[in-house]
Amino acid sequence: MTIELSPAPEARAGSLALPATPRVARTPERIADDAQALDVARRLAAQFAGDAVLRDRERRLPWPELDAFAASGLWTITVPRAYGGPGVSAGTLAEVTATISAADGSLGQIPQNHFYALEVLRVGGNAQQQRFFYDRVLAGERFGNALAEIGQKDFKRRTRLTRAQEGWRVDGRKFYCTGALYAHWIPTLVVAQEAGGDVEWLVFVPRDAPGVTVVDDWDGFGQRVTGSGSVQFEDVRVEPEWVVPFASSFQRPTTIGPLAQIMHAAIDLGQARGAFAAALEFVREHARPWIDAKVERAADDPLAIAQFGDLAARLRAAEALLRRAGRFVDAAQAASTEQSVAEASIAVAEARAATTTVSLDAGSRLFELAGTAATLDDLGLDRFWRNARTHTLHDPVRWKYHAIGNFYLNGTLPPRHGAL
Incomplete structure (x- = not known):
């Protein structure tokens, strides 16, 4: 199978005028099993290796490669079989990741938090949430992340989820947001006030929600095109159905x-x-x-x-x-x-x-x-x-x-x- 590379959006790295939301280029192929996932990964890696040096040198954001990557079906491989996915083993997920990373380390890392969010959803989400978000992935949508925060010496989260009658809101700033630049949804780690104190939740925030700003300010000397920069949330309205337990999944x-x-x-x-x-x-x-x-x-x-x-x-x-x-x-x-x-x-x-x-x-x-x-x-x-x-x-x-x-x-x- 050869996945065609679609044209990239006009925005380039270094330009903060980024597309509001990436489009879904094509409905993903359906991958049947582990063996097919590994075969597709090898074929894609061969395609991606050719321009890896150029992408790294020019910090050329890999929009066409990511469209091909998602269209191949590889971003769906951990969706459980009960929900229409192939439900591959952890070993297969790891080998797919290693295969792509050998060709281009940035491309190998970009979907890492996509699969992380799917595991949080599998462990802590309810059946309705799982059906909704699994269907989104099977339709070709990508998850990024907004987990980490910088500027403080501790690991406490300061991005907040506020619940009110007029709606639920997210406010805060994140960094190291690998994948958010290219995502349709940004799973965001927040704290919310509970009876016993602050509790952590994972909120699946639409990339194009009013108040969400994705900033291409990652300038690390390696993994240059992972887009691991900032995301700002300013009074972003979210639905209760997008909020998945997080802290309880580690208890x-x-x-x-x-x-x-x-x-x-x-x-x-x-x-x-x-x-x-x-x-x-x-x-x-x-x-x-x-x-x-x-x-x-x-x-x-x-x-x-x-x-x-x-x-x-x-x-x-x-x-x-x-x-x-x-x-x-x-x-x-x-x-x-x-x-x-x-x-x-x-x-x-x-x-x-x-x-x-x-x-x-x-x-x-x-x-x-x-x-x-x-x-x-x-x-x-x-x-x-x-x-x-x-x-x-x-x-x-x-x-x-x-x-x-x-x-x-x-x-x-x-x-x-x-x-x-």
């Missing part, structure tokens, strides 16, 4: 956290694959052997061969840990208990530790093995390290090792939140 064992984290691990794994493949090609085709190696080709340098062997072994180990984590997440989704969710969280943390390390190392060793010629700007090979370094800062890997060690040494279950 009991659920797979929201492990599913979120396995996608992050998959993005990092994809970055590592992309860097490894680029290093192989450059050393085979372009690099010069070091004089002391006394060989004709850089690919015959015995020290370079050993370095590639080491990197390949650790890349395969990371892949194995990610597949293993997917099985634990699937088991926990099927039967969510304290133990099953904890085991899934730890398995995913182990995968994240491995994928974080290998993605950074692959991006760095690419240059060590390829040599100075690989640093030429028009090649864009630095994007692998920049993307990996930026994305792996999402949450600190040092706390993954702490959670893993505390679990095995002391039997301490990991905390339940979106970062584990």
Whole structure:
């Protein structure tokens, strides 16, 4: 299957005059099962890889690629079968994410919060909410996110949901809003006053609702076209039916956290694959052997061969840990208990530790093995390290090792939140 790329909207990165709401270019294809999802991902990745350097260098927002991505059906793959979707496994979701990320790390990350919102909906939404929003996804609509806030040293949310007779309103400002730029709905984490104090909810806010302003102000040196900038909410009216429980979904064992984290691990794994493949090609085709190696080709340098062997072994180990984590997440989704969710969280943390390390190392060793010629700007090979370094800062890997060690040494279950 080849998905045609539709023309992009006129607005470009760096221009804050963005389209009010992205259109749905085409009704998505229906993906039948895991095998088809993986096949479609491989075909799309081959298409997306061609202009990845150009998108990164020019910060060219990937509107046509996202339309093709959504039209392929891959944004529907976690919709349960009972609601008309393929309901693929967590391992398949992770492999799809890694496959796209190897071609373009930004494109691999953009739908991460789309799938996160679908998991929050699956866990905490009522049947009516699930039917409504699953149908929207099957029709081709995309979810972004407005979860994080900056400017404060704590992690308290200050974006508020106010309930009144004249309507429910959202006010606040968010940052790191990956996917919101390209979304039809922006799932937004808010606090609302309850009898016992503030309680967190997830509100699915229409992108074109009056009072919503999406600002393209993400200028990170990596993941440049994820659109992870700001969203402002000023007296935005929302319907009660768009409000889904959030805090209560972490008061009991659920797979929201492990599913979120396995996608992050998959993005990092994809970055590592992309860097490894680029290093192989450059050393085979372009690099010069070091004089002391006394060989004709850089690919015959015995020290370079050993370095590639080491990197390949650790890349395969990371892949194995990610597949293993997917099985634990699937088991926990099927039967969510304290133990099953904890085991899934730890398995995913182990995968994240491995994928974080290998993605950074692959991006760095690419240059060590390829040599100075690989640093030429028009090649864009630095994007692998920049993307990996930026994305792996999402949450600190040092706390993954702490959670893993505390679990095995002391039997301490990991905390339940979106970062584990």
